[in-house]
Amino acid sequence: MYSPQWLSPGNRCNSKERINNTNGSQLRLYQTWKGRNRFFLGGRFVFGPDIRALFLTLFLILVPVALFCAFVSRGLVDAFPHRLGYLIVAISLIFSALIVILLLLTSATDPGIVPRNAHPPDADDECETSSISTSCLGSQTGPVSLPPMKNVTVNGIVVKVKYCKTCMLYRPPRCSHCSICDNCIERFDHHCPWVGQCIGKRNYRYFFMFVSTTNLLSLYVFVFCWVNIKKIMEAHHCNIWRALVKSPASGILIMYTFVVSWFLGGLTAFHLYLIITNQTTYENYRYRYERKMNPFNLGCARNFKDIFCTGMASSRINFRAKVNADRSSSFNASSYLGGGTTTNSSDTHKMKNFDIEVGRRQADDIDECKETDSRTRSSVGGVGADRCEG
Ligand SMILES: [Zn+2]
């Protein structure tokens, strides 16, 4: 049954460490992970497949800030009394530090990966169970006959959920499989090429704060570059063009931040709209396309609270958990979940009907793996319990 998962092209963990560990009996879970994530510091940081995007984004943010500090700040320090110019520069540096932290939180966090199953769910259970609000819409041909879709009721509205052949599970609500990361992601928003990571349930808040804060920094630099130009015009009694010649960095930054602010401003406004209507980017596209109602919309205030005022859900996966080398598979992720799955109340309400059935199936899997810890078992139930729209 054991297959060398670490030979999979999708697995990018440290090969030297992996070879050393192969002689032993146990590996860390991240070393056997089937998705295309890249892991650092022993699985503590979970990045997307393309980490170079992160450096490009950092370059596009930090180089203009460096230009601002090196060439524009001098004029501001001279122009403003009582060291106010220093404060202006210090604020830009504080903004930059905050943005770097938010970028890392977005990019290095598990976005809400749903652990894969090692085996498909029991087809009979899926079709015959009446404990959940589902109905089989069809059947596949082949050795395992599972309905490719089901109907699930969310807040009184029927939505279709799809079976993920890669992860061998019915996707949790609002979940989608990212083809770039090769994982099912809870509350999948989109895969962001600028941060090189999926944006999902666990990092959406950071992503929005990153975008909006970067937009504020861009506007800040834009405004103070203009202030610098105006101060030069007043000091030298010249027109704007001569002032721009005297401070070309201000001119370049004005043009750069003007373009960036339109892009980031639009993105911030769009995500504000998504937040207050409780949609993801993916759902916005699909609902509008299919002219469907949004079953997750709880009203503006509650939608906003859902994103910003609820506790961060724990990762469903403990990537540092030890797994047996001869049984290493991503399924074992579901047997080594991170400390408790804290879903918010609305999620719990939506999913409680589904916990019953799949909890039982997953518990059987745990028995097979000799995992008897009750906390883990209930968490695993939570994983398999989720169903999603397609
Ligand atoms: Zn999947």
Ligand SMILES: [Zn+2]
């Ligand atoms: Zn992705």
